[in-house]
Amino acid sequence: MNALFDLLLKPFQSLDPLWGLMWISALSGIMIILVFKKTSDQQAISILRRKMGSRALGMLLFLESPPTVLKLAFGLITDNFIYLWHLLKPMLIITIPFVIIAAQLDARYSREPLNTDHPSTVTVYWENSIPADEFGEPEEGILISPIVTIADSLEQSFSFTGSNGVFVYNAMRIKLGSNGPSGSILVRGAERSGIIQALFHPWNAEAEHGIQKIHSHIQATHYIILGGRWGWFTVFLVFSSLWAILGAVVFKVKV
Amino acid sequence: MKRRDFLKKAILTPAALAALGAGCGKTTGRSGKRLIVLGVDGMDPNLVESYMERGLMPNTRRLMEMGSFSRLGTSNPPQSPVAWSNFITAAPPPVHGIFDFIHRDPATMMPYLSISEVSPPDSTLNLGKLRLPISGGGVNLLRRGTPFWNTLLDKGIPVTMVKLPVDFPPPAANRHGLFLSGLGTPDIRGSQGSFTFFTDDPRSVSDNTGGGVVIPVRDYGDGCYTCRVDGPANSLIEGNPTMSVEIKAWVDRDSRAVRIDMGNDSVVIGEKQWSPWMHFSFPALGPLSTVHAIGRFYLKEVTPKLKLYLTPLNIDPENPALPISSPDWYSRDLAEDAGLFYTQGFPEDTKALSRGIFDDDDYLSQANIVLEERMNLFHSVLSKYREGLLFFYFTSLDLNVHMFYRSMDPASPLYGTTDTRFSGVIADLYSRIDLAVGEAMELLDDRTEIILLSDHGFAPFRRSFNLNSFLAAEGFADISSPHERNSDMYACLDWRKTGAYGLGLNGLYINQANREKNGVVAPADKRNLMENLKSSLEGAVDPLTGSRPVKNLFILEDLYPGFEMPPWAPDMLVGYSHGYRASWETTLGAFPEEVITDNMDPWSGTHCISPDICPGSLVTSMKNLPANPTLTEMGPLINAILTEEDGVS
Secondary structure, three states, X not given: OHHHHHHHOHHHHOOOXXXXXXXXXXXXXXXXXXXXXXXXXXXXXXXXXXXXXXXXXXXXXXXXXXXXXXXXXXXXXXXXXXXXXXXXXXXXXXXXXXXXXXXXXXHHHOEOOOEOOEOEEEEEEEOOOOOOOOEOOOOOOEEEOOOEEEOOOOEEEEEEEEOOOOOOOOEEEEEEOOOOOOEEEEEEOOOOOOOOOOOOOHHHOOOOOOEEEEEEEOOXXXXXXXXXXXXXXXXXXXXXXXXXXXXXXXXXXXX | OOHHHHHHHHOOOHHHHXXXXXXXXXXXXXXXXXXXXXXXXXXXXXXXXHHHHOOOOHHHXXXXXXXXXXXXXXOOOOOHHHHHHHHXXXXXXXXXXXXXXXXXXXXXXXXXXXXXXXXXXXXXXXXXXXXXXXXXXXXXXXXXXXXXXXXXXXXXXXXXXXXXXXXXXXXXXXXXXXXXXXXOOOOOOOOOOOEEEEEOXXXXXXXXXXXXXXXXXXXXXXXXXXXXXXXXXXXOEOOOOEEEEEEEEEEEOOOOEEEEEEOOEEEEEEOOOEOOOEXXXXXXXXXXXXXXXXXXXXXXXXXXXXXXXXXXXXEOOOOOOOOOEEOOHHHHHHHHHHOOOOOOOOOOOHHHHHOOOOOHHXXXXXXXXXXXXXXXXXXXXXXXXXXXXXXXXXXXXXXXXXXXXXXXXXXXXXXXXXXXXXXXXXXXXXXXXXXXXHHHHOOOOOOXXXXXXXXXXXXXXXXXXXXXXXXXXXXXXXXXXXXXXXXXXXXXXXXXXXXXXXXXXXXXXXXXXXXXXXXXXXXXXXXXXXHHHHHHHHOOOOOXXXXXXXXXXXXXXHHOOOOOOOOOOOOEEEEEOOEEEEOHHHHOOOOOOOOEEEOOOOOOEEOOOOOOOOOEEEEEOOOOOOOOOEHHHHHHHHHHHHHOOOOOO
């Protein structure tokens, strides 16, 4: 899945992260609305919407007749349930790509890249014992702090950071131990100088045998839009919704 | 990405068009004159000449050869808040009201910082223990007078003032102005910088640690120290309890490192390493109101004792709890672009060095961080500068020369004990400032000028003059409780028999009847007393060196004839001679036994002396400047340069 999205998102990697995210959001919004069109009963929704509109109008016209208004209101509520039923199938179908896209974007656009100002900290929880030997040498261009070992809770922690302002890497593997319990952490990343492009997969830390779990802390990023600090998900939600609405108008999708 | 970049690019993106509207029209798009003013606190003209001669300041030399170099008349007293206020208002202290770092309220005799004050709300809504402010209260700038740049703003000329001294809180937002407060900006606790030092070393705990707090901590055998970090007082709760957060420091004595856990954040640092800026959140009213701050940890030592230093908690420029910029988004923009930075006015922790928490290496590593951050800010600001006035302030020279003057002064009592490794520290600092000059000079063209100026120069601080002790010895003050001589705030004095007292670094006050709380000197007798004090102080002799510690005693009404003095103004200013300065004890009203002592504090350079000894520096890209220029003339000069041929009405 990662490889597929690496390929799909390749055109956006050269963009500034905010603009990449906005364009991905735009395409996602269009895609979602087209999927909705394909998977929904457009004719039924259209009829239903007209029917609901007429019931609402009827309520306004017959205000002096409570029994009629009640009857129309009941009909409107029923139509609403039917409308939701019509939405259910396309929404269920849309949810699947939406979740996948969101997870991929979270991994790529939610974190700060490695830089000298914000070290990332990793804590490894060993299952039974802490290996006697030290961590393996990190790749060039990465500074790693001393390793703090907390023997009682079988924890080892370290922070790592880029060794200079420009930090470009594709994958970094830090080896943990070699005798008995061992494992490695793989962190993938791609960053261009001076840009907050963080293709950083925190959940790509690979726990191998001997390691109970790994916790990594990587600073979250945010985007400045009109003076406000927006999380990646807000950017995605706002711009994909805007484009979905626009797409619905352009492609005449009944929602 | 910055807002302006966003707005530019938004035009190209249909999706973003919907988000446009609010921020359009920020740039004027006019072509106009440009003036870059680099304000370098404490840049001494003698040292500049010397370093230019030695080839350490090639850019400054080039600027001088292109334009001019001269000494710049400073304020009296030559203290930074006074001098920069002279610069800002183009007027002397009676106009702007700043006479010293410290003023006193004559009605209560309590000292206070002269630059700004925090006032409590006038009225509150009390709900149980809650105290919700209804009206009044806030932070007030105590500097009066009209800033020179108002003329430029009125004409629509852009003004950018970065780290401007004596400008906290910043002025009201103006569409042509960008302001970031500098000297005078407090830390989150409201002080001018209060560090926290966690240790299980009892010797550190018992030290005198003014300027910070030492928190004793303990390892109960699991390698974990629980440390409480105090934040500001919570004014929303009855009794103003201190807000605090807890951190855990896990030590590994074998690897000589510590893992610091705070909330969801975590960082590992080794001995002699600094953490990055870490975010501290103090909930004042649950999730409804949170005070944000930033701080950096420094692991001085893990074993045999833990010594973990935390910088003063700075106002977070991304989420400022107090106004530090105008418009308020400006500090956030700068932080986004240049990274988080010290927002407090005195970023170098000189107090930690003076109190022995830092050694010279620790201090320099911290001072380097400050200078690097300042340079990053400078790069960021310079890259966005298009027109109008750009003022950028550097504090590093001043504070570091204060602390390392001893390294180049063989007559300093501390010269022999200062490692020779530090003999080049000051020259290196001047060289680094010269790099900033070179960077600014890259922008020079036919519509751009540069002014490099400082508020004062420097002189050695070898001998401490206990002004109050001198007054007592000469009969101008009477000590009724000798055992309290070393207590602050005149605890030992009999005010009924006291005619004069010293406070602050240069201030000398008459204990005047109907003004001071316990005043006894009748206004009719005041002049005579001041004349006596002048002859007595100017005639004083240091028995060790045979020199006169006081070069001039200035009587304010003679210095500024025709001005009405505010009640907080001193009556006289002590102009100390080369090598002398008021003792630290004098500044807060103590009376040590000896009148003159060796200065054994690393704070070994000074400028709080007679102003003719320590003029500032002025290097410009322009020739034909007025002869004998002074700081007060710089504002009108800047206005004249920028309004000439600007063609903007």
